[in-house]
Amino acid sequence: MGKKFRVFATCDIGESIELLRRRGYEVEVYPHAEAPAKKVIIEKVKSGVDGLITTLRDQIDAEVFEAGKGTLKVVAQIAVGFDNINRGDASRYKVPFTNTADVLTEATAEFAFFMLGALARRMWTAEHLTRENKWSYWHPYLPFLGDEVTGKTIAIIGTGRIGLAMIKKCAGSDMNMLCYDPAYQNHEFVGAIQETMDLRHARGISKEKTWIKYSTLEDALAQADFVSVHVPLLREGETQTPTYHLFNERTLRMMKKTAFLVNTSRGPVVDEAALARALRENWIAGAALDVYEKEPLPADSALRDPAIEDRCRLYPHFASAGRTTRLSTDPDKGMAGRCAQGLIDVLEKNYGGDVTKMPYVVNKEAFGKAG
Numbered sequence: 001m002g003k004k005f006r007v008f009a010t011c012d013i014g015e016s017i018e019l020l021r022r023r024g025y026e027v028e029v030y031p032h033a034e035a036p037a038k039k040v041i042i043e044k045v046k047s048g049v050d051g052l053i054t055t056l057r058d059q060i061d062a063e064v065f066e067a068g069k070g071t072l073k074v075v076a077q078i079a080v081g082f083d084n085i086n087r088g089d090a091s092r093y094k095v096p097f098t099n100t101a102d103v104l105t106e107a108t109a110e111f112a113f114f115m116l117g118a119l120a121r122r123m124w125t126a127e128h129l130t131r132e133n134k135w136s137y138w139h140p141y142l143p144f145l146g147d148e149v150t151g152k153t154i155a156i157i158g159t160g161r162i163g164l165a166m167i168k169k170c171a172g173s174d175m176n177m178l179c180y181d182p183a184y185q186n187h188e189f190v191g192a193i194q195e196t197m198d199l200r201h202a203r204g205i206s207k208e209k210t211w212i213k214y215s216t217l218e219d220a221l222a223q224a225d226f227v228s229v230h231v232p233l234l235r236e237g238e239t240q241t242p243t244y245h246l247f248n249e250r251t252l253r254m255m256k257k258t259a260f261l262v263n264t265s266r267g268p269v270v271d272e273a274a275l276a277r278a279l280r281e282n283w284i285a286g287a288a289l290d291v292y293e294k295e296p297l298p299a300d301s302a303l304r305d306p307a308i309e310d311r312c313r314l315y316p317h318f319a320s321a322g323r324t325t326r327l328s329t330d331p332d333k334g335m336a337g338r339c340a341q342g343l344i345d346v347l348e349k350n351y352g353g354d355v356t357k358m359p360y361v362v363n364k365e366a367f368g369k370a371g
Contacts, residue, residue: 005347008044009053010036013078014327016340023344042067051343055079056295056317061086065093074346078339080104080320081266082362083233091366098342098360100335102161103328104320109165111319112228112264113173115288116154118313119260120226121146125310147225147258150174151208155224157217157246158231158265159186166228167212171197177212178220181231182241185214221254226262233266245271252278260286264319267292276302279311288313331360 007020009029020027030036035057045052045068052075054060060075075085075097082099090097118124122144129135153176156163164186170177171193179190193212200206221227231243247261248271261284263270272293278284295317297303303312320326320335328334331341342360344350351357355367
């Protein structure tokens with residue numbers, strides 16, 4: 001290699017850092033577990049780094065891009081989401097940024113399914129009963145019962161990559177599925193799942209015949225025993241089908257009183273104040289969240305109310321936190337590997353230096369012929 005590239009990573013991404021160093025890169029890693037202050041990032045960018053490795057915790061906007069004007073060549077995000085990166089600013093300063101879509105699809109869907117099971121079978125409550133030494137007898141239905149997942153109806157809200165992966169998990173548990181997506185409907189995939197479910201029933205693998213179909217949001221919420229959310233965060237003005245506060249007082253009241261809500265998409269898709277009220281007043285049976293309107297979840301969040309803790313499972317943006325998914329250096333398997341490869345593609349001018357052909361670059365629109 002010719003030029004030695006300088007990179008600042010706002011967190012350690014494991015062996016992929018050494019992979020970059022073996023390629024001749026000079027990589028500085030922020031040494032603390034918490035995110036660096038924005039002024040630290042700006043200082044590093046001003047010092048002339050070629051690339052940044054960032055997380056959702058880092059605010060990357062015009063202030064950062066201005067500090068790196070003429071030197072900063074790429075921002076590589078180790079996440080699918082990029083709400084923390086101002087896309088307009090990145091494009092205006094002609095700095096490509098990358099993300100790590102695809103590789104966490106199965107891990108996120110798997111975690112959503114486990115969240116659903118933990119809610120339905122009341123695992124948190126059951127463990128507390130045991131740990132607090134309150135389990136002193138066996139009774140058919142006292143002190144409480146959970147509910148089975150098998151045979152129930154789930155609404156899959158959003159049928160992009162993770163939504164489709166969730167459908168696969170639910171099909172294996174003999175669930176009926178109502179799918180809703182205003183922008184993307186994969187009827188071919190849904191048809192293939194129905195064929196698979198029909199075959200399972202025909203061969204005696206599934207006792208009951210199950211089904212899957214697209215529906216309206218209203219019908220999906222009204223009929224579902226579980227609602228699993230897999231939509232991107234889209235705000236008013238960005239699209240004709242915004243998802244900001246898609247789950248609010250109106251839509252939460254559409255759900256069955258016995259239904260459960262699971263959100264692994266983006267925090268602002270759910271109006272947390274409305275959800276806390278829905279749980280306090282028993283509009284729905286329970287909820288499990290892995291993402292929040294503000295992260296980390298504030299100490300005074302209404303979701304922390306002890307009155308609803310038995311029905312509200314709270315996780316620390318943990319859905320993709322599998323060893324292979326987070327840290328594999330293979331860009332086809334790991335977020336770290338894909339993050340590093342996105343950085344390499346831009347800095348080493350892979351794909352003939354054509355940013356629009358680089359698979360992990362998000363803001364390709366800024367680098368077309370007209371750009």
